[in-house]
Amino acid sequence: MSGYVGTSRQDRLEGAWHQLEGVQRPGCERSRVLAWNSCGHVAAFPDQRQLEYFHGQESQPRHWKIADVQMAAMSSEMVCAAVAGGDGIWIRARHCQSAHLCTTGASDEVVEAVACSDDFAAVLTSRQLLRVYGGSHGLPLAVMSMAGPSVALAARGNLLLAITTRGPGSEALEFQLIDVEKSLVRAAGRMPLSRGARLRWVGLSAELAPVSIDSAGMVRTLLWKQQGDVVGTWGQWVPIGDFSEEERRVGPLWTVHVRCGVIFCAEVGPSKEEPLPCTWEPDIAQMTPGGFGHGAALREIPWRLPVGPLPKATAALEEALRERMIADYLEELTAESMPVPEEWSAKVGGPAKTWKSKCMYLFGQLVIAGDVDRALEVAKKFMAPAGASALTMAQQFADKAGQRKLADDIAEVANGGALKATVEYEKMSTADYINRMRRRRQRVAKEEVKTSELTKALFAPGELDAYKTGADETAQPGSELSQSGQEATRSDGKLCTRCHFRLEATSLWCRMCGAKAPDRVLGDVKRAPSDPDAPPPAPRIEEGKLSRFLQLRRKAQTAEKSTAVPTNPFSVKQAVQTASRKRLQEPQLAAAQSEPAKKVQRTLPVMTKADVFKRRSVVNSA
DSSP, X not given: OOTTTOOXXXXXXXXXXXXXXXXXXXXXXXXXXXXXXXTEEEEEEGGGTEEEEEXXXXXXXXXXOOOSEEEEEEOSSEEEEEETTOSEEEEEETTOSSOEEEEOSOTTOOEEXXXXXXXXXXXXXXXXXXXXXXXXXXXXXXXXXXXXXXXXEEEETTEEEEEEESSTTOOOEEEEEEXXXXXXXXXXXEEOOOTTOOEEEEEEOTTSOEXXXXXXXXXXXXXXXXXTTSSSEEEEEEEEEEOHHHHHHHOOEEEEEEETTEEEEXXXXXXXXXXXXOOEETTTTEEOTTSBSTTOOOEEEEOOOOOOOXXXXXXXXXXXXXXXXXXXXXXXXXXXXXOOOGGGSGGGXXXXXXXXXXXXXXXXXXXXXXXXXXXXXXXXIIIGGGOHHHHHHHHHHHHHTTOHHHHHHHHHHHHHHHHHHHTTGGGOOHHHHHHHHHHHHHHHHHHHHHHHHHHHHHSOTTTTTTTTTOTTOOOOTTSTTOOTTOOOOOEEEEEOTTTOOEEETTOSBXXXXXXXOOOEEETTEXXXXXXXXXXXXXXOOOTTHHHHHHHHHHHHHHHHHHTOSOSOHHHHXXXXXXXXXXXXXXXXXXXXXXXXXXXXXXXXXXXXXXXXXXXXXXXXXX
């Protein structure tokens, strides 16, 4: 057994006690909970020489006749168990009646920690090896050497968190977050602990973020993220809570799982004794109350960042900082095609949408309190990454609150952000520029392929030949727009009621969709669509196809324009330097403006799209 965990008895939860799932806990030979998480619980009953596991999706627990089990772990689809001092691990699927034994193959290689996910199981052994088995049949997938003796394992989804010491006799801990599916180390490094504390609990939250709790009660989480275009990731451990004050008041807290910024715990009570597991009562078809296990009452403790007190808006600052941190992490999960909990998805308004409003609320609280300097820092550090719209809202709020200087400073921040985006190519090396252009061309090529496939699915061959050139092409000889003197086509300002393209003055049918044009008067004669001299209408296409085709064509044109940059990085650098010099002269021109001119500029009304269309209709009617 690992020396870090120790061999002293743990009848009472005092001192440096631990509840590491999948690791042997020293103590008495009574019934105890070996694993308890959001999927259910696994309990050992030595007197009955059996194991009880209760999945949350089922109505009653199941029993497994196996003796001397002191290590167990479970997921929503699998249960694994190991005997203390044994050289193998038992793996059993939830719907299977039999278990499979996977051994290390050496009598001196003892299993010290176990963990399982829905697709794999893993063990840490006394030879400082990490062994990964796939599926419920235990097919060996990987064997890796670790830095030191084993401490704990945790698994969820396709991630595996392995924690070891830095070497024999060392108290410092090392961690590795491994993506088993992609054979990639997502994060690795030193695991932080409080001074003189030891590891109490570790696990992966529902959003696949590692969470640890030490014996001092400090709670931390690791929010990993991609290192740009480099293969591999990194992350920093962030403190999100402290149990010390609460445990002095109500007693030890037994952590069960973490989900969506909330830590779910069970209160042990002032007795500080490790409680017995719940037992199933067949007569009443429910678990006995008062114990540990699936169905027991849990307490919810939300994440809190220790930001320290401020004169004003301390809670708003903590919430904005936490929401932005979580939103960045969820964006990383989405980019890696990893699952995001439904409560935090963008569809229901998770942190990906709410963090901007939290930052705006913090900015407003500081402006109302008169703390202009901190409000400006919030605009620079929090709202500038959100985009120009957030800075515009902040500028308008400061202007309405009477903070004219703050509004001008935020406007300068917005201009500086545009300048920074402009000179980005200047700081870029030739290799980085070539890689960026290659990725952009690949993205455009994928978009073109997607547009082509959708167009083939919508239209028959040759159906779009009359429309691919657009509505503004010149008339072909013999068509309805061809005049004797090659007169230029005129427009009467009317739009087609079907596709909203502008109708030509001499046309009775829309050249884009073939719809019948409204009756119109040419000179003193009213031409009807039944006129035998009228040209045949353009071929019609089915309803809805045209708008889809136009949408795809606009999207392809936009992607093509985004790649219209010089292919020579030196010409890009030269053009950016010229633009930068012009940009740097703008603050000097702005400083020459008088204060009344700035007031007039701030009071100018903002034209919306409705105002623009209204003005255009007035001009056309005139």
